[in-house]
Amino acid sequence: MAQRVLVKNSRTGEIKSGFIGFSWTMFFWGDFVPLFRGEILKGIILILLDFIAVGIFICMIYAFSYNRQYTNKLLTHGYEIA
8 A cells, every 4th residue: 555645835835645655546547547636648648558558557567656756746846745
């Protein structure tokens, strides 16, 4: 199970949840997780990869790294660990 990490944007004061560890939501919900989290481009790219490449296996592999990539993206966009 992934560990939740709260991150806060120092400019806007917005607080979001970042995650570290295996993404069970990505494993079960697949390409829709980036869309739910507001990463529209990444979601569309994963959907296209599923159609072109090997289908559901992309999400099963990507479940191991998605939470870390999402949290790193938040940290590079001005969020700090709260």
